[in-house]
Amino acid sequence: xxxxxxxxxxxxxxxxxxxxxxxxxxxxxxxxxxxxxxxxxxxxxxxxxxxxxxxxxxxxxxxxxxxxxxxxxxxxxxxxxxxxxxxxxxxxxxxxxxxxxxxxxxxxxx
Amino acid sequence: xxxxxxxxxxxxxxxxxxxxxxxxxxxxxxxxxxxxxxxxxxxxxxxxxxxxxxxxxxxxxxxxxxxxxxxxxxxxxxxxxxxxxxxxxxxxxxxxxxxxxxxxxxxxxxxxxxxxx
Numbered sequence: 001x002x003x004x005x006x007x008x009x010x011x012x013x014x015x016x017x018x019x020x021x022x023x024x025x026x027x028x029x030x031x032x033x034x035x036x037x038x039x040x041x042x043x044x045x046x047x048x049x050x051x052x053x054x055x056x057x058x059x060x061x062x063x064x065x066x067x068x069x070x071x072x073x074x075x076x077x078x079x080x081x082x083x084x085x086x087x088x089x090x091x092x093x094x095x096x097x098x099x100x101x102x103x104x105x106x107x108x109x110x
Numbered sequence: 111x112x113x114x115x116x117x118x119x120x121x122x123x124x125x126x127x128x129x130x131x132x133x134x135x136x137x138x139x140x141x142x143x144x145x146x147x148x149x150x151x152x153x154x155x156x157x158x159x160x161x162x163x164x165x166x167x168x169x170x171x172x173x174x175x176x177x178x179x180x181x182x183x184x185x186x187x188x189x190x191x192x193x194x195x196x197x198x199x200x201x202x203x204x205x206x207x208x209x210x211x212x213x214x215x216x217x218x219x220x221x222x223x224x225x226x227x
Contacts, residue, residue, distance in 0.1 A: 031212050034215060042221070043202075043219055043220055044200075044216075093213065095206075095212050096160070096204055096208070096212075096214060097209075098216060099155075100145075100154075102150070
């Protein structure tokens with residue numbers, strides 16, 4: 001079965017620095033991978049998706065990379081702000097079906 | 111925000127009682143999903159629907175049933191609630207139209223916090 005792993009430990013960084021979150025997967029080669037943000041007490045919100053042949057995708061201060069050889073996606077937030085503090089989830093896209101990782105909590109300190 | 115609501119938002123019930131959670135969408139999307147979220151397990155798919163009266167099981171479907179009699183409503187029923195079903199339940203929708211379509215993001219509802227005592 002598909003397995004998708006994110007660092008379960010919280011990531012603490014200083015405001016202004018770049019946050020890098022990792023998503024690793026096994027037993028599957030997804031054509032797409034999606035990233036979501038989840039704030040406490042709320043449902044996840046879609047941020048970005050990347051296709052296997054895109055390697056890198058950007059949206060404002062967000063950047064996602066997708067390495068199908070390493071079976072890994074990296075999610076970067078540049079010039080991080082305290083408002084970026086949240087849990088970030090990655091998800092394998094299996095065709096209208098998503099398998100989510102456990103999420104990584106990001107804390108940006110002022 | 112996508113037009114998706116869940117009711118109730120909070121519920122406390124006793125072991126052995128039936129519970130029904132409702133998801134309502136105003137987007138006319140074909141796909142609807144029920145997930146549960148627990149510490150240490152992340153989001154896990156319970157059941158999903160790809161059209162009216164068309165449903166299928168997800169990863170953790172035991173003890174749950176679903177129904178979809180209208181495009182806009184997707185119901186999740188716990189026939190006899192157990193303490194292991196204490197969780198936060200999320201409904202989601204997607205704009206895809208067939209099983210082999212990729213790249214459709216999901217829109218999530220606000221969640222229902224269910225406690226089974």
